[in-house]
Amino acid sequence: MCTVCNNPKHFLQGKSPLLSRRSILKTIGAGGLFAGLGSLVIPAASASSDLIPKPSNLLTPDQALARLIEGNKRFMQGAMTPFNVIKERNLLVDGQNPFACVLACADSRVSPEFVFDEELGDLFVTRVAGNYVTNDILASLEYAVAELKAPLIMVMGHTECGAIKAAIKAFDDDYDFPGHIQVITSALARAVRVGRSRKEDIARTNVKLNVINLIDATPVISKYVSQGRVKVVGGLYDLKTGNVEIVT
Template sequence: MCKLFNKQENRDLQQNQQRRSFLKLSMASALAGLGVAAANQVMATSGVIKEPPQPENVLTPEAALERLMAGNDRYVAGHSTPLNFEHERAALVKGQNPYASILSCADSRISPEFCFDEQRGDLFVARVAGNYLTTDFVATLEYAAVVLHTPLIMVLGHESCGAIQAAIDAVDNSTQFPGHIQSIASALAPAVRAIDKQSKNRIDDVVKMNVIQNVQELKKQTPILNRLVAEKKLLVVGGVYNLKTGKVDMVA
């Protein structure tokens, strides 16, 4: 009797395991299908089309960086390309395929499109005082990378950054800022603490460190950016804009 019971119990156990395996497979298939459907929905509403409106923007990560920095060289030399908005409008009605994403400070003295001598449709720009990452900015850059197939991200800081100075004041003197400004100082505090207080060029060193830290964080972001970086489909770099010369110096 015990043997019969054990055999029946084993059969029931095997059947339960098979049912669980089937359910897992079915759920995985459903989720995969949902992912494809969701991706297709995003693609359909994002302005992305099969034939890119700007074929010249289809670049490797390395070529994208080379083009970006060549544009900065032209800007510094005073040889920026004349803007032609009429031509751009016609091309960009069909969609967009920017070749680089920029996480930039919101400072009004910094304009990525100008300092890299690019026009509309070339750069996918996200801006915030202090050029630091939040969940929303990660999502924005993921969108550019996975939907628009943008092969390059640059974190762009600049000298004499007011947000960085505020963070230094908050760390050194426990300065409290009104409204939501304190959240910016708090977000930038890790870069401040990473630099010795005795540094002769402390604010500039913190600006650089903030760029470096955010580049490192971007490269680690799962599940999209870290995979694209590992597959060498995405390059993440960092630069600092010089207010006096307009030159962007690579720091990461």
Template sequence: MCNETNQLSRRAMLGSTAALGLTIPVTGMAHGMANQGSPPPMITNPDDALEALMNGNRRFIEGDMHDHDHEAAKKRGASGQSPFAAFIRCADSRVAPEIVFDQTIGELFVCGVAGNIPTSEIVASLEYAVAVLETPLVVIMGHSNCGAVEAAIEHQNDVMALPGQLPGLVTELLPAAINSKGAEDRLAKAVELNVEYGIGRIPKDSTVISEAVDAGKCRVVGGVYDLASGAFTLVG
């Protein structure tokens, strides 16, 4: 039954893509990204998924992490994937979901971009996790002292003066930068606001995800990872 549902979801998603005339991507998804008949995640309830993550973060903080059998996880993963949580994380090298939530290969579906912004490409990736892999939880992972958010605060009046492709990225962070003005710890407030805006934005930008949320199959949450303590604190 679960596999049938999985196949139906996958078919619906491939069909939607075909309806847009995207024949090459459909071929790519069918051969490269399709679920290959993997079972749904071991954890299918969004609240249980969040609890599993927070328990993993507690083990990480306390230095009591599981002795994962990565070799066995690698072998399991060769035939498919069943992640129970999908992430948007900042690209910062100190933000490592698998480690700080004490998980192994195949359990987290992780998308990364500086400033953990829900760009269209990242939202599309999350849609794949939710619709095809039946991942019950989407997590936006901001972090303390985020350089991307700091750049938005510093350059809120001259974003276009930034080099390369940075203006486009930093512009996405401007609402949080501007609305944090006056806060005692402005950077911390902007990081928090940026996560909150992401939580609000994803269901608006994605009917695939909003429908899953409305059906109780998925939750979208977010939080801030503290670089010093290792603690992940939910916001919103």
């Protein structure tokens, strides 16, 4: 039985997984929490009303990145962690506390939950073909950082990206794609221009530019980054190997 909400469903493996940050501190004490979770530092602006269905997701930015890298290693090896989807789904009905955000391409081959071997409620994912920052995506990421206290954002591009190829074709051949596709190629034109000037792979350049866009995004993400509460990193997923290379 959960001692916080009296809901028997919230009692899992001998402890309640659905706790507020305040109740965690009240139950085991701040010293106990820090002792139990090593170098964990809880973001200072934690709200007492926040629900924490997954205490194991309370991580520093560096811990969050290390967890993504470890999960990606399991994915590369095909050694994915099995999980009980019904148990996870029930656990997350009343709240979420993802430990990382991923801005990924919409490409069907680069699903972040698979790539990082994570479960429901672990990743806050925004996707658009070409994995670039739009106003809508920025708003979503601001919500994840400010309200859900996610400590890490990864911009993840990938090899053989159709959006990048389209952007190069539009740039080189002055080609107009039909419908709204041109919106994407126009948004990626700067990456093509900068990548060419650097003699760098355009997908890699695009990741780096969008990491900078997020780090500089005022007023929310830039503030959290400057305070050290959030890190923004860039990754490049290799379709062949499954490896996510950290590029910035």
